[in-house]
Amino acid sequence: MKSFKWENAVGVFALLLFAVAQYMALFTAPAERHMSEVVRILFVHVPAAWIALVTFTLAFIGATGFLITGRRGLDWFVEASTEVGVVMTTLLITLGSLFAKPTWNVWWVWEPRLTSTATMLLSFVGILVLRSTVRDADRRAVFSAAATILSFVNVPIVYFSVRWWVTVHQIQSSPATVDPDMVFVLRANAFAFLFIAIWMIAKRWRIAKMRGLAETAPPLPPEVTA
Amino acid sequence: MNGIIEGQTIFVVAAYVVTWLTLGGYAASLLIRGNKRPPEDS
Amino acid sequence: MDGLFTLIVSYLRQLARQSVHVYRKDMLVEWRSPSRFLGVLFFAFALIFMVAFASNTTDVMRRQAGGSIWIGLLLASTRSLDQSFAAEMEHGALEGQVLWPVAPPAIFFGKAFANASILFVVGLVLTPFALALFDVTPRGSLLELGAFLFFGSTALAAPGTLLTAITSQARGSSVLLPLLMFPLVVPILMAAAKGTSLVLLPDVMDQSTAWLVALIVFNVIHWPLSALLFGPVVEGGTH
Secondary structure (H helix, E strand, O other), X not given: OOOOOHHHHHHHHHHHHHHHHHHHHHHHOXXXXXXXXXXXXXXXXXXXXXXXHHHHHHHHHHHHHHHHHOOHHHHHHHHHHHHHHHHHHHXXXXXXXXXXXXXXXXXXXXXXXXXXXXXXHHHHHHHHHHHHHOOOHHHHHHHHHHHHHHHHHHHHHHHHXXXXXXXXXXXXXXXXXXXXHHHHHHHHXXXXXXXXXXXXXXXXXXXXXXXXXXXXXXXXXXXXXX | OOOOOOOOHHHHHHHHHHHXXXXXXXXXXXXXXXXXXXXXXX | OHHHHHHHHHHHHXXXXXXXXXXXXXXXXXXXXXXXXXXXXXXXXXHHHHHHHHOOOXXXXXXXXXXXXXXXXXXXHHHHHHHHHHHHHHOOHHHHHHHOOOOHHHHHHHHHHHHHHHHXXXXXXXXXXXXXXXXXXOOOOHHHHHHHHHHHHHHHHHHHHHHHHHHOOOOOHHHHHHHHHHHXXXXXXXXXXXXXXXXXXXXXXXXXXXXXXXHHHHHHHXXXXXXXXXXXXXXXXXX
């Protein structure tokens, strides 16, 4: 491996951006104009939500690519982005609860977005468990790719069925009118989260690669497809 | 949305602490796992 | 253009023929020793019974009847699916089928439809008893109730069969299957339970047909997708 690792540069940049963005979110954003201080939670909640969806989308693309090409690297990528996605989604749901309690006085609402997020988290945790129980590297890769595709396709289905299911209940939504200052802070945080996620996936990919290479001592030809 | 809710700063503090701990904790686990060599069987 | 059309038709015909063979084989195994069917049936019975004990008043029970039937069928389906592949794994029978000139999607369609059939029959036997236990007289048409049972069974069986093909090759499959399957079947369970309840209880706004359509749409999504993914899953490890 080359001695210079590009993700470390990304990591340093992400850390700096994150520090600035978090400072703005906590101290300079004019939160009181809207819903008091509680609105500041959205500066971490919304980026976590966006990035969680991005990482699972990456896992889906990686899984599809793996089933078509059979490249080991894509399987490691699926493993990396799934794990980062699970971390982000867990964070997102926790932050959502912390926002819901002071605003709507409940920790949980049976609402489409919440319910489909929780279902998505369960699915992908299941895939991580699946990965840990299959020893054979080829099978593990194919199985988790298939399960990833199935789980990802399921997300919009859950979303729309719950939306239909709860039409009798009212659907909660975030404030629609957002200040331009707030938008800027939100974007800054979203980019910080994005670069953090890129660093995490790259780092996790290297771990998966290291383990994968140790697992299959005699190297397989790259054309060995699933 | 009725707007003004006061004295809920504790939730904001909790949210940011949770964020830093989660991201920091996972990043630490990545660094630790990345430095550990897998056991050599062959 | 014509040539391509004939090619597709002949492929589909072959696929259908092979699927029917696999289906017949699975049903024959079931017919010769219906232990799996009976086991699953009584498992579902026991579940319904327990749900009845767990809910305190008859009024609550009545409203829960539709959902309880589907919880019973869902949990029963995990047992049934597990066993449908346990038999295949025992003597490497699945590997044998993959090595035959049988298209993997045909194996999938045959097995999944066999699983759906067993689940549907369990549902048909279970439902009258459940209705008696929960003291419910269906308000809607029995035909529609049957349609919910049928399409609900097929919708559970398609992703269920694919996931069992996966988990049966992993360690600790009995825990893994529900873990992977439950999040996937959330919309199916929702549509089936909601629709069944609407058939059983007065359906003021006439919504049950919409849920039936939703259930059929889930079938249309899950059957081809699972069939497509089944090939790599059963062939993947056999290098």
